[in-house]
Amino acid sequence: MTAGRDVIVTVRPLLPPVEKLTTALAEVFDSGVITNDGPRVRALESLLSAALGMEDLAVCASGTTAIQLACCALEMTGEVLVPAAAFPAAAQAVLRAGGTPIAVDIEPTYLTMDPAAAAAAVTPRTCGIMAVHTFGCPADVDALESLAATAGIPLLFDGAACWGVRFRDRPLLSFGDASTLSLHATKLTHSVEGGAVMSRTRSISDKIRRLRNFGSTPDGALAAGTNARMSELHAAVGAIVLGEAGAEISRRQAIRRLYEDGLRTLPWLEPCAFRSDAASNIGAFPVRLAPDTGYDAEQLSDALLRYGVHTRAYFAGRYRIHAIARHAATPHADAAARSIVCLPFWGAMTSQEVFRVIEALRAVHTGHRAAR
Amino acid sequence: MTAGRDVIVTVRPLLPPVEKLTTALAEVFDSGVITNDGPRVRALESLLSAALGMEDLAVCASGTTAIQLACCALEMTGEVLVPAAAFPAAAQAVLRAGGTPIAVDIEPTYLTMDPAAAAAAVTPRTCGIMAVHTFGCPADVDALESLAATAGIPLLFDGAACWGVRFRDRPLLSFGDASTLSLHATKLTHSVEGGAVMSRTRSISDKIRRLRNFGSTPDGALAAGTNARMSELHAAVGAIVLGEAGAEISRRQAIRRLYEDGLRTLPWLEPCAFRSDAASNIGAFPVRLAPDTGYDAEQLSDALLRYGVHTRAYFAGRYRIHAIARHAATPHADAAARSIVCLPFWGAMTSQEVFRVIEALRAVHTGHRAAR
Numbered sequence: 001m002t003a004g005r006d007v008i009v010t011v012r013p014l015l016p017p018v019e020k021l022t023t024a025l026a027e028v029f030d031s032g033v034i035t036n037d038g039p040r041v042r043a044l045e046s047l048l049s050a051a052l053g054m055e056d057l058a059v060c061a062s063g064t065t066a067i068q069l070a071c072c073a074l075e076m077t078g079e080v081l082v083p084a085a086a087f088p089a090a091a092q093a094v095l096r097a098g099g100t101p102i103a104v105d106i107e108p109t110y111l112t113m114d115p116a117a118a119a120a121a122v123t124p125r126t127c128g129i130m131a132v133h134t135f136g137c138p139a140d141v142d143a144l145e146s147l148a149a150t151a152g153i154p155l156l157f158d159g160a161a162c163w164g165v166r167f168r169d170r171p172l173l174s175f176g177d178a179s180t181l182s183l184h185a186t187k188l189t190h191s192v193e194g195g196a197v198m199s200r201t202r203s204i205s206d207k208i209r210r211l212r213n214f215g216s217t218p219d220g221a222l223a224a225g226t227n228a229r230m231s232e233l234h235a236a237v238g239a240i241v242l243g244e245a246g247a248e249i250s251r252r253q254a255i256r257r258l259y260e261d262g263l264r265t266l267p268w269l270e271p272c273a274f275r276s277d278a279a280s281n282i283g284a285f286p287v288r289l290a291p292d293t294g295y296d297a298e299q300l301s302d303a304l305l306r307y308g309v310h311t312r313a314y315f316a317g318r319y320r321i322h323a324i325a326r327h328a329a330t331p332h333a334d335a336a337a338r339s340i341v342c343l344p345f346w347g348a349m350t351s352q353e354v355f356r357v358i359e360a361l362r363a364v365h366t367g368h369r370a371a372r
Numbered sequence: 373m374t375a376g377r378d379v380i381v382t383v384r385p386l387l388p389p390v391e392k393l394t395t396a397l398a399e400v401f402d403s404g405v406i407t408n409d410g411p412r413v414r415a416l417e418s419l420l421s422a423a424l425g426m427e428d429l430a431v432c433a434s435g436t437t438a439i440q441l442a443c444c445a446l447e448m449t450g451e452v453l454v455p456a457a458a459f460p461a462a463a464q465a466v467l468r469a470g471g472t473p474i475a476v477d478i479e480p481t482y483l484t485m486d487p488a489a490a491a492a493a494v495t496p497r498t499c500g501i502m503a504v505h506t507f508g509c510p511a512d513v514d515a516l517e518s519l520a521a522t523a524g525i526p527l528l529f530d531g532a533a534c535w536g537v538r539f540r541d542r543p544l545l546s547f548g549d550a551s552t553l554s555l556h557a558t559k560l561t562h563s564v565e566g567g568a569v570m571s572r573t574r575s576i577s578d579k580i581r582r583l584r585n586f587g588s589t590p591d592g593a594l595a596a597g598t599n600a601r602m603s604e605l606h607a608a609v610g611a612i613v614l615g616e617a618g619a620e621i622s623r624r625q626a627i628r629r630l631y632e633d634g635l636r637t638l639p640w641l642e643p644c645a646f647r648s649d650a651a652s653n654i655g656a657f658p659v660r661l662a663p664d665t666g667y668d669a670e671q672l673s674d675a676l677l678r679y680g681v682h683t684r685a686y687f688a689g690r691y692r693i694h695a696i697a698r699h700a701a702t703p704h705a706d707a708a709a710r711s712i713v714c715l716p717f718w719g720a721m722t723s724q725e726v727f728r729v730i731e732a733l734r735a736v737h738t739g740h741r742a743a744r
Contacts, residue, residue: 018401022394029390034564035557061433061565064586064599088586088593095595096468184599185407192406192603193433214436214460216690221460223467223695227436227556231564233605318588323595 008353009310012346013185013192014248016240024236033232037213040235045205047242048181048196052171056199058208059191059235063160063182065212065228066195067093067130070178072224073197073207074154076128081121083113084326084333085315085340086132090158091324094130097224102126105330107140109273111286111340114332115143121327122147128154133172135314135342136161136283138275141175148177156180160195161283163188164249168277173198183238188252188282189245191238194230251347252282258351259285259343262358268293268365272340285345286314289338295368296338303367307360312342380725381682384718385557385564386620388612396608405604409585412607417577419614420553420568424543428571430580431563431607435532435554437584437600438567439465439502442550444596445569445579446526448500453493455485456698456705457687457712458504462530463696466502469596474498477702479512481645483658483712486704487515493699494519500526505544507714508533508655510647513547520549528552532567533655535560536621540649545570555610560624560654561617563610566602623719624654630723631657631715634730640665640737644712657717658686661710667740668710675739679732684714 015021028034041059049057060066067090071080077098082091084103091101105117113131129148131139139157148155157175159165160182165172173179181187183194197208210217215225230238263269272286289297297313304311313319315337344357387393400406413431421429432438439462443452449470454463456475463473477489485503501520503511511529520527529547531537532554537544545551553559555566569580582589587597602610635641644658661669669685676683685691687709715729 012404013406015401015404015406018398021401022398025397026390026394029387029393032384032387034385034387062599068598088588088597089599092586092593092595092597095470096598098467192605193599193601214464214691215693216460218690220689221464221691221693223464223693225460225464226440226468227434227461227565229565231606233564233609234603237605317592318590319586319593321587321593321595 007308007310008344008356010312010342010344011186012348013190014241014244016244020240021237024240025233028232028236035229035231037229038232040232041230044235044238047239052173052198054174054198056202056205058197058205059230060195060212061228061230062193063180063184063195064089064093066180066197067158068096069208069211069228070156070180070197071097071099072211073204074128074156074177076154078127079125081118081126081129083132084330085336087314088319088321090130090132091321101324103324103326105332108332110137110275111272111336112137112139115140115147119147122151126153130156130158132158133162135286136165136281138167138172138278161187164282166279178204188248189242191230191234194234194238248347249282253280255349255354256280258354262354266361269361285343286340287343288340294372297341300364301341303364304360307363309357309360314342315340379680379682380716380728382684382714382716383558384720385562386613386616388616392612393609396612397605400604400608407601407603409601410604412604413602416607416610419611424545424570426546426570428574428577430569430577431602432567432584433600433602434565435552435556435567436461436465438552438569439530440468441580441583441600442528442552442569443469443471444583445576446500446528446549448526450499451497453490453498453501455504456702457708459686460691460693462502462504463693473696475696475698475702477704480704482509482647483644483708484509484511487512487519491519494523498525502528502530504530505534507658508537508653510539510544510650533559536654538651550576560620561614563602563606566606566610620719621654625652627721627726628652630726634726638733641733657715658712659715660712666744669713672736673713675736676732679735681729681732686714687712
């Protein structure tokens with residue numbers, strides 16, 4: 001069924017003109033400084049800081065190490081509440097920081113950590129909350145901030161996909177004690193591989209800069225240190241891509257509208273809801289499968305691939321960590337694993353490609369009904 | 373004292389012609405695949421494999437994550453013996469893998485893990501040995517392999533600086549159950565940031581490839597996973613630099629001879645000894661300060677910087693982790709912290725620069741004696 005057609009991948013990296021990129025990289029090589037917290041890393045940090053209006057910011061080698069080092073900087077090294085449905089990197093990063101992730105259920109509508117489930121899971125051993133703005137959708141920041149304040153523990157938001165998302169006229173990345181961002185190639189703005197930690201106090205980014213460079217301090221190396229530096233090459237790419245992020249946001253908004261129109265013809269699928277005081281989701285395009293279709297998210301994703309459409313059932317299968325302790329049953333996370341799929345979504349998608357995705361979704365559904 | 377002179381840094385990255393590098397990077401951008409275990413990563417793995425004659429090899433984002441994932445793959449998640457004098461990344465990586473590093477003393481001559489000290493530290497909780505080929509000098513592989521075999525625990529060698537080092541007509545990186553290599557910009561061959569794990573069984577590299585990509589398996593994500601992928605950009609640079617590593621080795625051998633000649637005029641300093649069945653050290657140029665000079669490695673390093681010479685006292689000060697448990701007193705590691713300094717060492721050094729280092733060493737010593 002894919003004969004003669006390229007697969008439509010889930011995401012394509014935003015790539016400015018190659019000449020612009022290679023010119024910048026030639027400058028990096030000519031300087032002789034190609035890594036180790038050089039001037040391009042500092043420049044990218046300044047650009048990201050300025051765009052967010054947040055002074056306290058440090059970049060890392062990846063979004064995963066950004067979470068890991070944020071957990072270290074916030075001293076989240078005991079039990080840490082994490083959402084039961086999330087990309088595995090979040091819990092893995094908590095583990096790498098020496099914490100013990102405890103999974104709590106998510107809200108059925110927004111797919112973000114359920115504050116009531118989190119409140120029920122807090123014990124004297126709980127030393128932090130790591131919530132996720134799932135696929136760019138804001139978590140319930142008010143309830144989680146209030147819970148963290150009452151418990152006297154730090155609140156970290158993983159905002160991997162949240163570049164450009166504003167919430168109540170503030171960057172979504174400005175909530176919590178600290179937030180992390182992914183700058184991976186699949187994100188709206190990226191540095192090939194990369195991540196960043198933003199926080200509301202000045203001291204966190206200094207800690208992150210130490211930790212990412214083997215925890216080196218004048219008095220010795222911190223045990224929590226590692227190599228989580230961004231190279232000068234990646235930082236130089238990041239600065240150029242960032243300059244094009246505004247245009248990418250506009251293109252993604254247009255793609256989103258095309259999808260929304262197409263999905264109105266498929267009543268068994270709906271775009272995942274976005275919290276009302278945020279603008280539209282430009283980070284990803286997750287959809288929810290109705291419970292009565294007779295097939296689940298993984299089966300849909302597998303079937304779509306046979307039509308040349310690559311999607312991801314991010315809460316199921318190879319993305320699920322089974323080894324993490326759960327505080328209680330997580331029915332909403334389990335339902336999300338069965339029903340949520342991320343559709344191909346990037347700015348340079350053509351309307352033709354969006355239509356192909358819609359038609360593939362229709363064909364899979366029709367084929368399944370015929371086979372029953 | 374540095375007026376009008378550039379600082380001679382400890383190391384400069386080997387950089388092939390910029391045009392060659394940017395042409396390769398333009399191809400990566402044109403392909404649209406810039407990370408996520410793409411064809412350049414596989415190509416670099418094949419090149420490194422072929423050069424070593426070792427099939428089982430996987431690259432990682434850094435030398436540190438190479439150690440971390442090797443520890444995970446070898447299931448070194450209990451007490452792990454590590455040398456008391458080593459770059460902090462080694463013990464940090466053991467910690468990130470969930471292990472508990474236990475520091476044991478080093479041999480006074482070769483600065484590598486003392487097998488007798490290691491044997492004394494083995495307990496029923498010991499689940500692995502992570503020895504280091506310090507600055508490229510082979511550890512006592514026979515004694516350590518025999519100890520590991522007797523104890524029934526895996527033996528990992530960190531060979532961060534060991535590219536090109538042969539030992540008994542084999543690559544030094546082929547000893548132990550697994551070895552790790554750094555491909556950081558400061559190494560003889562590099563991929564800007566990077567590392568690799570080599571092992572003697574086929575299964576380890578498959579595990580590393582899973583772990584570096586969020587531990588993704590068809591049955592779910594492994595808790596030990598993380599993002600430790602090398603980007604396609606870094607891999608493309610790595611392939612080109614590797615092609616020039618042979619010439620770099622010859623240049624470094626020549627620089628080494630210049631240093632050895634110069635050091636004969638400074639009786640209070642000697643090049644660190646290299647195990648006799650290995651060729652000369654091309655990874656680094658560590659020297660040992662006589663105990664009766666009245667100044668130590670850190671003071672020497674600080675004083676040299678005032679002469680425009682950047683060196684590193686790698687076992688002291690900001691490189692020392694204080695939080696690691698020690699099995700017993702570590703007098704040889706403590707002595708190394710006081711006496712070992714790595715001099716500037718890279719292939720493109722000029723003889724003039726080597727002479728400047730020698731003269732700065734002489735001036736510091738003379739100045740210190742005059743001040744006493």
